[in-house]
Amino acid sequence: MNPKLIVLDPSKCTNCDDCVNKCKEIHGISRIKKANNVPVFCMQCENAPCYNICPVDAIYLKDGIPLVKKERCIGCGMCEIVCPVGSIFIDKLYAHKCSLCLDTDRITPACLEACKDKALKLVCDECIDSIKEERRKKLMKIISDEWREDI
Secondary structure (H helix, E strand, O other): OOOOEEEEOOOOOOOOOHHHHHHHHHHOOOOOEEEOOEEEOOOOOOOOHHHHHOOOOOEEEEOOEEEEOOOOOOOOOHHHHHOOOOOOEEEOOEEEOOOOOOOOOOOOOHHHHHOOOOOEEEEOHHHHHHHHHHHHHHHHHHHHHHHHHHO
8 A cells, every 4th residue: 555646635725835836846847737726736547648658658657656757758748638637747848747756865745745734645546535435525515504504
């Protein structure tokens, strides 16, 4: 059960950009994309479309995590097109994506340490289903409470 996914708790995120800035400090460019002011992290897909489509094998797997070998990348953008969450992107002629800081000497991803609001959590894929279920229950409670107020 290796932790391999960064999960954001939107209720704790204050959009401070500390995670984005720390990522940029460590890697020279932030590998964290933002959509509607919310950080978007790579899902580290089990059957990663970016890995499968790369025509020059610039994306390789390390402990099941897709990583980019920038020396091989030709910047064709195929990985960017097939990414289901839009977290891989081309900049300065090659692909960038979250590596969970596996390409550094860090033990934990820099963004987790930078998040003073504790909105980020490193989890294993086996834990994702329980997190989804917990969030589904919270959402259903909110929806049902609002619906009851209308009655």
